[in-house]
Amino acid sequence: MKKRMFLKTALGLAMALSMPLMAHAEDALARVKAAGVLKVGTETAFAPFDFIDEAGEHTGLNVDAFNEIGKELGVKVQWVELPWDGVLPGLEAGQFDVVAGPATITKARTERYRFLSPVAEATVAFLKAKGDDSIQKPEDVAGKLVGAGKATSQLAQAIAYGKTLPKPIETREYVGFNEAYADLAAGRIAAVANSFPNIAYVAEKQPDIFAVVNPPFGQKSYFGFIGTKKADDQPLLDAMQAAIVKMKKDGRLGELQKKWFGVTFETPDVAPEPAF
Incomplete structure (x- = not known):
């Protein structure tokens, strides 16, 4: 009898211990x-x-x-x-x-x-100011100041890409991309590095201010x-x-x-x- 009670108690204890773990997983x-x-x-x-x-x-x-x-x-x-x-x-x-x-x-x-x-x-590309003929292709950002979001993959890829150019690019970090776009429109930076879907949307909404630099420069x-x-x-x-x-x-x-x-x-x- 004692052995049976012990087994029941042990089984009950095991189930009690396992139930919180099962619930915890969910x-x-x-x-x-x-x-x-x-x-x-x-x-x-x-x-x-x-x-x-x-x-x-x-x-x-x-x-x-x-x-x-x-x-x-x-x-x-x-x-x-x-x-x-x-x-x-x-x-x-x-x-x-x-x-x-x-x-x-x-x-x-x-x-x-x-x-x-x-x-x-999320492939990355550059956005430039409309009418900026100095940037016709991605390589043309060499030696220029490029903006991107702080702590973003786009910033990291822009920096890596810049190191492959004859003249490394300079980068400026922004808390939000809207600030980068504003600086680009004001001529304070030469381009913004962001994903192609993002900059295509911005250029479509403001075609008199911005243009996409094709092709994208980042890895797919x-x-x-x-x-x-x-x-x-x-x-x-x-x-x-x-x-x-x-x-x-x-x-x-x-x-x-x-x-x-x-x-x-x-x-x-x-x-x-x-x-x-």
Whole structure:
């Protein structure tokens, strides 16, 4: 009898210990579902992904995409807005569940974070002032002052590209790309390095002020939404990944790309191994 009671007690104790671990693994998804809210961190100065429109409304591809992700998960989306250099630290501090950004998928970032299914290409190009005939191709930025966002992949690629030119470029870092565009329009810098989708959007909206320098100079890359690699977060990220892939398959993501970029992109279902 004592042996049987001991076995029952041991079994009960083992189950009690395992249950918190099982629940713990589902914490992020369970928490979001229970609260009915998915918290998303981003900056709002990265058109056409995230920006504040003329009416003062937060808009862009990310807003539309996360509205669809929220529908798939059955939750509302709550945005947490802050400068880009504070977004990833905010994710690690648990201020929100995922980062919209989006961010270029790089080797350094994939070592630390999990990227969801890419939502667009992120190959880098230069934006110049309209009528600046001194820049006809990417190599023409040699020896010039180029702006880019602080702590961005675009800045890193511009610096690396500049080192391959006869005269290295100078770089100026900006908290947000809008400030870089303003300096470019005012003639304080010669070009802005950003992803091709971003600068194509800016040039399309302000064709009398800006022009794209073709072809892009960066290596082919992709944009993706970001989560942590914590075990607790994986069920939530798995559910979001499935939602994005579903949006690709049924055409919703392509419609959003067409809406915000004027073109669609072929992107892999799983974040690829980055080239840089």
